[in-house]
Amino acid sequence: MTKQIFNNIPRNVWILGFVSLLTDVSSKMIESVLPLFLVSTLGVNLLTVGLIEGIAESTASILKVFSGALSDYFGQRKKLTVAGYGLSTLVKPLFALATSPAWVLMARFGDRVGKGIRVAPRDALVADATDKAHIGAAYGLRQSLDTIGAFTGPLAAFVLMSAGRENFRLVFWLALIPGILAVALLALGVQEPNSSVNRMQNNPLRWNTLRSLGRNYWGLVAVALLFNLGNSSDAFLLLKVRQAGVSNLFVPLTIFVINLTYSLSAYPVGLISDRIGRLRLLVGGFSLYALIYLGFAFSYTPWQVWGLCALYGLHQGMSKGILLALVADRVPSNLRGTAFGFINLATGAALLPASLLAGSLWESIGSEATFITGSLFAILAAALLLIIHRNEQ
Template identity: 70%
Template structure:
């Protein structure tokens, strides 16, 4: 599909920066569950605790980072700081000798993500015309996903070349991370018209984005979308459990990261076309379809019996991401004031993070006590509930 004219330079730079950073991150994350279980002796409940705590931390930070970017009227410095922190802590993974080390490294990595995500997503909307917003989010997500599938692919290749030396792969992941920070620092431009907002009648005092007076300007459609995202993510546990399921069904350890390659190939191929489609046909129906596809995929993981089934489910999971991730961001950006965009996206990520910790703990506990089928079945149920809620209240959200 041809990329429409008008996609600004910032979106391309943010996309390629995300691509490099995701190569770095996924070289580590695609092997991390196996490293925790096989090398450090952690159980699935510990994996769930580490993943859930890390993601929840990132989401709490996002609300403050997004609000700060609104308050200052500046996004670039925060997003570069966030990418830089995530790169700085990556050597801790290679040096880890206990699960506590991994938790510390994941904590630092996710704090970095928390600092960068809301300002980055707000910057996409700040610099893109509304009629191209779905396409812009889709393009950035597609480039991000290319990095996310190249990372596991590179990790698998290095594992095979280096005889399964996990720590060597973790050290190599530092290189694309550094390149991402350099590119973003040099290439991102702050929009010329992005100035901080002043409170009416308050002289030169800046608007406080987290003040109740400001939050009241976020309308009911936004808060409804927030509730739907929270409900969905209560069943959206860490992708680490997908990788553990793949190994459980007999996929060789060096090939397990290829599951994320398949996921992100499908994600990269679908995110941009879906974004363009959402600009033309509306976003709500596509988001409902993404939730329902997730429910079917998790039901499939619950009953899967052989490796070939898992590869197909990984591809469908990537399609779910293409149908939902960028579309939800564009839907939120459409419905909030520009000077509160960072705050609104920060609250969205906070809702996701609040859900991810109990979701991952629940998934790990169910797996440990009742088997993997229970973990995926509960995720499917939550996704159906979120899809039904969004469909019932679609007039309140409003079609784009």
């Protein structure tokens, strides 16, 4: 049965998954050690870490709307996707050359702009290539492959940090290699689906067009915004891990644990959602997040944070692909790029206030306040999802 379902996943989805895998190897090699590089090498404070992460994510997230809308208007998604992955790869040497926080900000901004350009067209490509009966499985598979890269990257960083005596810049330089391979695979391997030629005749960002996406879709956007107001940069997770007594050398391995459980859960959860529905699974994912963040607030030993990191990966497997599949379920095919753009805008725009709030709470009260606040936002988002579910019945 599983083999038959795998056979129903189109070639484009597999290739996009492997492109994401290689890109995440590259990105996570950098991200798993970047907060430590900022704090220990460049000497910045936690508020500056939050500011760098928040500005990069929130500013670049605006592009997700426009790139998604452009892919709908022109009926062309691949070119924008290639451009986005290419830009993210192009700026990676700036991390290795950084001598001040401003360099890191430029690098993070360029990387996130690239992500802003590629994400909505890429997510729409997955739905364009897949029949409705297997949408959840397709997004789950792409997320699983993506996440294999996301745990391989920190593992590679750990090996390089061990062999290179905590040489951050060596990690940053070598992270360029899988990024280049990802862009080459995307450019040569992905074909524009025939369904993509069904382009929009009008501007997808017109008010009447946006209204046609429907209340259920905009309800999901509100949920994504609310949840992510409490979902600050993962840099704070890494700093909490370090605070709990995990050494710099082993911090990247916590990202490995997170993404291992994420990878193992994303595809099975997507498959289950095709059979039993998605909303309740997403409520479960948000509720699990609330419990995990509450656990981080009161964890002070390495074994506690290792266990919570494993559960955090399970939350991601129950949430990220399911939210994308819910969007694909609710919008017409010629507006998918625009719809994914706005849901990603909500997610990205929330990160600046979320990261600034997290950094401020940590500095003024302590790490407990940062994680308790994140837990409360997740509870509110789960409650709003339940209200949406009740109104749909």
